[in-house]
Amino acid sequence: MGWQIAFAVCCVCAAVAILLLLRARRAVEREHAEVIASCDFRQSMFETAVRQSGDGILILDAQGEFVLINDAAKQTLGVTTADLEMGHYDEAVTGFSEMLQREAILTAAAEGVGETQVSHGGGIFRLRFTELRRGGREMGAVCVISDITESFKAEDMQTDFVANVSHELKTPLTTVKSYAETLLAGGIDDAGMAREFLEIIDSEADRMGRLVRDLLLMSRLEDREHKWELAEGDVALLIKTVMKKLDGPARDKQLVVNRMFDEEAVVPVDMDRDRMEQVIHNILSNAIKYTNERGRIDVDLLPLDNCIQIVISDNGVGIPEKDQARVFERFFTVDKARSRSLGGTGLGLAISKQIIEGHGGTIGIESKAGKGTTVTVTLPKAWSRGRSGIL
Numbered sequence: 068m069g070w071q072i073a074f075a076v077c078c079v080c081a082a083v084a085i086l087l088l089l090r091a092r093r094a095v096e097r098e099h100a101e102v103i104a105s106c107d108f109r110q111s112m113f114e115t116a117v118r119q120s121g122d123g124i125l126i127l128d129a130q131g132e133f134v135l136i137n138d139a140a141k142q143t144l145g146v147t148t149a150d151l152e153m154g155h156y157d158e159a160v161t162g163f164s165e166m167l168q169r170e171a172i173l174t175a176a177a178e179g180v181g182e183t184q185v186s187h188g189g190g191i192f193r194l195r196f197t198e199l200r201r202g203g204r205e206m207g208a209v210c211v212i213s214d215i216t217e218s219f220k221a222e223d224m225q226t227d228f229v230a231n232v233s234h235e236l237k238t239p240l241t242t243v244k245s246y247a248e249t250l251l252a253g254g255i256d257d258a259g260m261a262r263e264f265l266e267i268i269d270s271e272a273d274r275m276g277r278l279v280r281d282l283l284l285m286s287r288l289e290d291r292e293h294k295w296e297l298a299e300g301d302v303a304l305l306i307k308t309v310m311k312k313l314d315g316p317a318r319d320k321q322l323v324v325n326r327m328f329d330e331e332a333v334v335p336v337d338m339d340r341d342r343m344e345q346v347i348h349n350i351l352s353n354a355i356k357y358t359n360e361r362g363r364i365d366v367d368l369l370p371l372d373n374c375i376q377i378v379i380s381d382n383g384v385g386i387p388e389k390d391q392a393r394v395f396e397r398f399f400t401v402d403k404a405r406s407r408s409l410g411g412t413g414l415g416l417a418i419s420k421q422i423i424e425g426h427g428g429t430i431g432i433e434s435k436a437g438k439g440t441t442v443t444v445t446l447p448k449a450w451s452r453g454r455s456g457i458l
């Protein structure tokens with residue numbers, strides 16, 4: 068009886084041990100499967116990220132064979148899948164940069180070049196090279212190509228902008244300083260001369276004041292948080308007000324300024340009144356400044372289906388064709404000396420464009436050198452009237 072009980076206990080123990088062993092093995096297998104699954108997952112995450120990256124990415128093994136080249140790289144380099152399949156990659160990429168040939172990538176990465184810039188087809192590209200190593204062994208290289216044309220241009224524009232602002236402030240400051248010195252050196256005793264010099268100092272100070280005011284306004288309008296104070300107003304009345312304000316300068320040059328729209332017209336627009344007045348004032352004062360004596364200026368206002376158009380044309384000096392696209396750039400003037408003598412800094416149309424676009428409209432210019440210029444502003448009609456069919 069004793070040995071039978073002992074045998075039964077041994078059997079039970081053996082069965083339990085086998086069960087425990089089986090369980091442990093299953094746990095190990097499960098863990099193994101999870102590790103494999105997570106590796107696959109990581110691999111597929113990595114591949115998706117590389118494939119979808121906006122930067123061009125090339126991964127090469129130590130022999131210079133492609134492990135991966137994403138679509139962005141193919142597109143940027145102008146390399147087709149056929150080029151890759153037929154082994155024509157190195158020739159295909161030569162026009163872009165010889166630094167992107169496979170051997171050159173491996174060498175650049177091994178030599179720790181880090182990054183460099185190349186220009187191609189009007190664009191600027193940054194190339195970054197990284198060597199792939201495992202356990203001290205060279206495994207290949209990664210090259211990342213980023214298109215940095217826009218940020219390069221923005222940096223350039225910023226540098227130009229600072230240079231322009233400094234120059235525009237330096238000129239009147241130099242004038243103020245030299246006239247003040249002349250006055251201090253004895254000029255003040257000559258009443259006639261003193262008055263003349265003080266008037267110049269006063270007008271140069273005004274000029275600096277205008278410049279600073281324009282710069283502050285531009286930076287406010289550029290702020291993404293800027294809130295437009297839009298309220299329904301009559302743009303016809305606003306144009307008539309500006310025409311009245313500029314009547315003096317127009318008369319001084321014996322210009323004929325024609326209002327082409329009806330005196331009674333009422334054209335409602337959702338607008339920031341002060342800013343809109345500034346736009347119309349700049350366009351009309353440009354027409355006055357750049358039209359010779361006894362010239363003609365027409366001011367028209369056209370209500371169209373969903374928008375209105377303000378059209379101001381003159382038969383003045385016009386703008387050469389090569390300069391027309393640039394007149395909306397900050398500080399651009401066709402003739403620096405002429406504009407400066409007329410008190411301009413070349414910010415008027417740049418600010419006008421910012422304002423009109425802030426109102427959901429457009430501004431364009433057409434001109435013929437020696438014949439005249441037409442500026443057209445298009446604005447959406449006020450919601451409450453024009454677009455609901457009341458006007």
Ligand SMILES: Nc1ncnc2c1ncn2[C@@H]1O[C@H](COP(=O)(O)OP(=O)(O)OP(=O)(O)O)[C@@H](O)[C@H]1O
Binds near residue numbers: 386
């Ligand atoms: N009606 C026009 N006829 C001829 N040239 C024009 C006309 N309007 C603008 N321009 C040209 O475009 C340039 C830019 O105009 P913008 O209004 O930006 O500057 P500005 O009048 O010189 O100075 P600001 O407006 O800052 O006082 C002018 O300097 C001028 O050369």
Ligand SMILES: [Mg+2]
Binds near residue numbers: 352353411
């Ligand atoms: Mg102007």
